[in-house]
Amino acid sequence: MDMSKSDSKKQILKAPKGMRDILFDERVYWDEIHKKVNDISQAYSFSRIDTPILESSDIFERTLGETSDVVEKQMFFVKTKDNATLVLRPEGTSPLVRAYIEHGLDHLPQPLKAFYMGPMFRYEQPQAGRLRQFHQVGFEVIGGESDPIYDAQIIVLINRLLRGLGIKNIVTEINSLGCKACRLNYKRKLIAYYKEKKGKMCEDCERRLALNPLRLLDCKEEKCLALRNEAPSILDHLCKSCNIHFKQVLEFIEEMKIPYRLNHFLVRGLDYYNRTVFEIFADGALKQKEAEKHEEEVVSRASSKLAL
Structure with missing residues (x-):
């Protein structure tokens, strides 16, 4: 039996994807x-x-x-x-x-x-x-x-x-x-702003608008970033x-x-x-x-x- 071929077929054990050893x-x-x-x-x-x-x-x-x-x-x-x-x-x-x-x-x-x-x-x-x-x-x-x-x-x-x-x-x-009171008022303003932008957001933001509109400001999608730049500021609603x-x-x-x-x-x-x-x-x-x-x-x- 050719041992070199057998060895080459053996799976090399590695750390899980996205995890690493510290040597x-x-x-x-x-x-x-x-x-x-x-x-x-x-x-x-x-x-x-x-x-x-x-x-x-x-x-x-x-x-x-x-x-x-x-x-x-x-x-x-x-x-x-x-x-x-x-x-x-x-x-x-x-x-x-x-x-x-x-x-x-x-x-x-x-x-x-x-x-x-x-x-x-x-x-x-x-x-x-x-x-x-x-x-x-x-x-x-x-x-x-x-x-x-x-x-x-x-x-x-x-x-x-x-x-x-x-x-x-x-x-x-x-x-x-x-x-909580500040955010409640601010969320209303945010929802009103983004409702006018429906169809221009990513799928996640469309879904999260009703669930938690603050999430939209944290989105990294390019088209959502452009919309965010015109959104109301929470500092104006404290x-x-x-x-x-x-x-x-x-x-x-x-x-x-x-x-x-x-x-x-x-x-x-x-x-x-x-x-x-x-x-x-x-x-x-x-x-x-x-x-x-x-x-x-x-x-x-x-x-x-x-x-x-």
Whole structure:
């Protein structure tokens, strides 16, 4: 028997699509990142919480929104022998809030400042800077009053972390989604605007107009981007309280010499965002993105996450 032919027919085992190994020479860089994250977390009094890689699918359907891209298209499902439906966690905020509630962490001094660090999973097309298994660091301020100082503190923290990692040309984009009352009024304006554009949007946007019109501002389709540029701005529809809150956030980060630019189309793709939202990234193909938000329905918090 010709062994060479037999060997050539053997399938070479590889890592799953969109997932990769971290080998010895690269490990040193990951260790340095982890060290800097731990150092800055300690400096800002954030304590680490680790949650399971597997979670109930209900957690994400309730917090991220059933019409979000993550829930509709990107979750890895695991069916157990007793027919329970679990998922590989697509993000770390929802599990951390679940742990906060489950373990009664509200009995601790509030607000609770916590962070997480670990692998996340999303079933999407792998490309530069986007894998199906990726690593995320998240900073959360949970419980207590919704104080704009925490929004600003996390923006400053992330800027300092990225600079400490040697990342240059950092860009901070910021917006406010207001409270539930602000968004309700704004959604009416948005629906009225987009109803006149029916037939000019992608299929997803046509479907989501009635379900969650904010999703339309997050669409990346070229024809939808053109429509978005003429859409009403949520900053023109903030209530007095949310307007004051947002102005105070901007004043705080200006005092800390953090450059920023307003982006009133920045809404993020998940339903738990409230009031201040932001993205921080480095110009170029591989973006380091942050998202800061609050969640009224479960707990009040500020948070941000960094994809590594």
